[in-house]
Amino acid sequence: MDSYLVGFAVIGIGMIAAGFNLACTIINYRAPGMTWSRVPIFVWAVLATCALLTLATPSLLAAGYFGILDRTAQTAFFVTEHGGSSFLWQNSSGSSAIPRCTSWPCPASGWSWRCCPCSPASRSSPTEWRPPG
Secondary structure, three states, X not given: OHHHHHHHXXXXXXXXXXXXXXHHHHHXXXXXXXXXXXXXXXXXXXXXXXXXXXXXXXXXXXXXXHHXXXXXXXXXXXXXXXXXXXXXXXXXXXXXXXXXXXXXXXXHHHHHHHHOOOOOOOOOOHHHOOOOO
């Protein structure tokens, strides 16, 4: 159990770092002259995913640290015999899973809108399509 909690803590730190890294990369390394209104929708979807990663993961990370403290330092966050609440573990891990589950489809939705031939972001609509040559 301790190994799982430490592993989840390491994964949580990695997710937060990845969210910051992608967001800083998007903000700092845009093409020269590209305004925010010209950024593709896929980039906006990745930026939204980065925001959700950095905002939703710390609650799961805190729950993992409290679980580690319960197991090693004998605190009473989740242990009911010592006055803790087992529902606190369910609520603290479940509340962070819902925003993360809703953030997974964001990059895919940006990709599908960009690749759909009838989307406003595509270069030509189906009525304007011409064969090459």
